[in-house]
Amino acid sequence: MQDVTHLLQSHRSIRTFKDIPIEQSIVEELICSGQAAATSSFIQACTVIQVSKGAKREKIAELAGNQNYVKKAPVFLVFCADMHRHQLACEMHKVPMKSGYTEQLLTASIDCALFAQNVVIAAEALGLGICYIGGIRNDIAAVSSLLDLPDLAFPVFGLCLGYPDQNPEVKPRLPLSLTLKQNSYSQHKTLNEADKDDIAALEAYDQQIREYYKSRTSAQKEMSWTEQISGMLQKEARPHMMDFLQGKGFMKR
Amino acid sequence: MQDVTHLLQSHRSIRTFKDIPIEQSIVEELICSGQAAATSSFIQACTVIQVSKGAKREKIAELAGNQNYVKKAPVFLVFCADMHRHQLACEMHKVPMKSGYTEQLLTASIDCALFAQNVVIAAEALGLGICYIGGIRNDIAAVSSLLDLPDLAFPVFGLCLGYPDQNPEVKPRLPLSLTLKQNSYSQHKTLNEADKDDIAALEAYDQQIREYYKSRTSAQKEMSWTEQISGMLQKEARPHMMDFLQGKGFMKR
Numbered sequence: 037m038q039d040v041t042h043l044l045q046s047h048r049s050i051r052t053f054k055d056i057p058i059e060q061s062i063v064e065e066l067i068c069s070g071q072a073a074a075t076s077s078f079i080q081a082c083t084v085i086q087v088s089k090g091a092k093r094e095k096i097a098e099l100a101g102n103q104n105y106v107k108k109a110p111v112f113l114v115f116c117a118d119m120h121r122h123q124l125a126c127e128m129h130k131v132p133m134k135s136g137y138t139e140q141l142l143t144a145s146i147d148c149a150l151f152a153q154n155v156v157i158a159a160e161a162l163g164l165g166i167c168y169i170g171g172i173r174n175d176i177a178a179v180s181s182l183l184d185l186p187d188l189a190f191p192v193f194g195l196c197l198g199y200p201d202q203n204p205e206v207k208p209r210l211p212l213s214l215t216l217k218q219n220s221y222s223q224h225k226t227l228n229e230a231d232k233d234d235i236a237a238l239e240a241y242d243q244q245i246r247e248y249y250k251s252r253t254s255a256q257k258e259m260s261w262t263e264q265i266s267g268m269l270q271k272e273a274r275p276h277m278m279d280f281l282q283g284k285g286f287m288k289r
Numbered sequence: 290m291q292d293v294t295h296l297l298q299s300h301r302s303i304r305t306f307k308d309i310p311i312e313q314s315i316v317e318e319l320i321c322s323g324q325a326a327a328t329s330s331f332i333q334a335c336t337v338i339q340v341s342k343g344a345k346r347e348k349i350a351e352l353a354g355n356q357n358y359v360k361k362a363p364v365f366l367v368f369c370a371d372m373h374r375h376q377l378a379c380e381m382h383k384v385p386m387k388s389g390y391t392e393q394l395l396t397a398s399i400d401c402a403l404f405a406q407n408v409v410i411a412a413e414a415l416g417l418g419i420c421y422i423g424g425i426r427n428d429i430a431a432v433s434s435l436l437d438l439p440d441l442a443f444p445v446f447g448l449c450l451g452y453p454d455q456n457p458e459v460k461p462r463l464p465l466s467l468t469l470k471q472n473s474y475s476q477h478k479t480l481n482e483a484d485k486d487d488i489a490a491l492e493a494y495d496q497q498i499r500e501y502y503k504s505r506t507s508a509q510k511e512m513s514w515t516e517q518i519s520g521m522l523q524k525e526a527r528p529h530m531m532d533f534l535q536g537k538g539f540m541k542r
Contacts, residue, residue: 040293
């Protein structure tokens, strides 16, 4: 199945969609593909909320940083890490539920990501384009409340789906020497020596990304990867998340 | 691409592998497919450590709960959430790095999951079988140390890969009424009313899972989904995770 490798390696986010609806039977088939992904100890801790066009979707688009494509995408899904269902299972059997573990935050979030990525692959195989929306975590409390999420559930990310009305380039990824290591992170050098190798690889990659940003068809800019990343990491990263998640019953311990 | 949907919906974990090696060029192609997945704000926060057969792999298999397939799988990969590279990027530009946010724990873990699920789909398309290994978090500090992981990096899960030497059934997933909701978690009922609907759906699913466990070809048992889940949730879930992650520089705030 060479075409699957080609499909996977052709991914780029799509933010402009044709004004063609997606049939609900297709959405349901995508969700079935999502559910088929591996799930940690069979917990199946992902619930998807499909948000139709209208006032609620527009409010989410605004909260996610005024992303017009969230408003306009034919289909918009919110992937929720959900252990409320597990609470019901415990009530059904009249046993207490041990919750609040950081481990459960991780397994539920990872369950959502594996599920969503299967939805994405199934969608792209049908010619649809997608864009993940982490921006719903900008004001996660407001999004959570708009979706009536109970305790032990939270919105992890959104996903826009639709037939692409643009054809952006594939963005070059980090070199393999940085992302695949053998037996040890520092490959049995000192960390300092390994870092020097990695910095050299990052410098070469920076050139490649600079070329990519300069020559791509839209939103051209002068920027390398380490410039972009180091710039981003001078800002706080959604500092409300810990309080919010603890309030929802996650990562208390 | 109907065959992609079929591929995705045919997934089951494989724990017995043929004694046939996987060429390293295939492993590298799988990693390239993994890297092509979406990444939050282009952070590319996943590093994979391939652990060859031998003492280190055997130690990891033991730490993961004496999982023989971890020891025996032709290829074993550990997916690490990695922001050490981002620290290097900040040092290259002589700027401080704001780290320790819960948000960064989530984005890095989700990056790993999207990456890994692409690796899995690419592998299964080639006829390989896989099994995710969350058990490496049983003693995450020891696994982290075996792999020489620096601060701001941690092992999220392992992945066994090989040509299947078994053909287990696909495990039935939760019904769509539980996993896909419209516009609201409680679908505009009270949560209490919505819970009643969900409990009815869980009871029907319990019957289906009971049948599945009773009739599958190996490891038959008498167990429903809510029994399994409620039993599991009476135990602590890796209570060391919060301390470990905070020690590694994650989720301090």
